[in-house]
Ligand code: V55
């Protein structure tokens with residue numbers, strides 16, 4: 221059976237699979253100069269379907285094969301490498317010459333011959349801790365990859381001390397202690413309400429486990445940490461056995477599902493979790509959080525409805541693009557109050573973005589700045605030349621001052637481009653918060669190739685300091701991670 225994507229309506233333009241692996245020993249710098257101080261690697265993980273989906277109702281961007289890219293930056297020079305993650309699923313498909321796995325997180329839709337094989341695509345977020353590089357997806361354990369060759373090393377279970385069956389795509393590093401705080405939800409199997417939380421020290425040893433149960437089975441994609449607390453949240457993405465039996469992707473959007481937020485004291489046990497309950501929301505990615513006195517304050521992009529059209533509305537209602545729009549909001553939880561509700565305030569009403577970042581050195585610390593790509597309508601946008609993408613795309617990276625509620629500068633990619641998630645590179649180890657560069661990949665629709673852009677995070681309005689041209693189109697990124705050369709054994 222020949223490989224043929226012509227029946228896959230999502231395999232078009234910049235979203236078409238690339239289906240090749242690449243090494244560019246030195247990339248072309250088409251503008252400016254790559255700062256000599258930068259020494260490290262920008263990893264980017266996303267999807268690239270190697271064989272077409274098995275079933276038409278799959279969640280395309282969330283189910284495609286994991287593909288890791290790496291920009292190694294040193295001495296003003298940049299190299300690029302891209303590799304598929306060699307998951308058990310990828311290898312089983314390669315052996316068969318076709319897609320054996322069915323829809324997103326629903327094993328019953330797989331070919332019976334692979335029901336015993338781990339079905340993760342490891343396509344969501346790169347992460348670096350204790351000198352190791354991981355490709356993460358929240359339905360499985362971390363897949364370790366060689367940080368230089370991007371060879372797949374296999375699942376990592378922390379020497380048997382990590383007991384959950386799943387591992388989040390968004391662990392949090394605590395830069396003060398060198399710890400990693402991570403968790404798995406549906407920890408004891410599909411549709412379980414178990415959440416297992418792990419504290420892993422700077423050497424990669426599990427030091428503590430906390431177990432609790434969520435009130436519902438819902439996507440719990442990200443967490444936020446403060447020096448005192450860990451915040452977990454559910455959303456309108458829910459599931460149930462009947463929904464799964466009908467052959468659906470795991471998540472459906474329930475427009476009536478409440479949002480539950482768990483606050484776990486960092487030194488507490490499962491019984492110390494305090495649950496709050498609020499209206500239907502999707503806060504998929506949390507910017508970060510702070511504990512101020514008796515209050516926990518979380519800052520996060522939020523939508524009131526379903527942000528992902530490939531997860532169907534459970535009640536059969538049409539997907540509402542207006543309710544998918546995010547605004548950056550502040551959620552305040554008062555631990556001294558007996559109420560189980562929280563205050564919600566919209567801080568940035570006009571900057572719809574979904575992939576917020578901070579200066580990574582400030583996870584678990586008081587912070588002031590956020591960085592996020594969003595659609596800025598005041599910038600020119602060549603709708604026609606941007607081709608099939610349609611509508612407003614992410615065209616700027618903004619610097620968000622959470623103290624004043626102002627966007628203090630934004631970087632514009634140009635009128636025929638769009639931007640993927642940015643990462644922050646500190647100028648030096650002890651530079652003040654937000655002093656450094658933003659790095660990210662841009663899609664150039666006019667020439668159908670990708671570019672790597674680097675902008676000064678304190679002077680975003682001045683444009684990029686360097687622009688690197690790839691001689692091809694990169695696969696679609698979900699998330700990235702920046703690792704300084706002192707965090708990994710890089711060559
Ligand atoms: C997200 C992405 C995923 C996933 C669950 O961005 C949540 C949120 C790319 O896969 O499986």
Ligand code: FE
Pocket residue numbers: 344345389390441505699
């Ligand atoms: Fe994510």
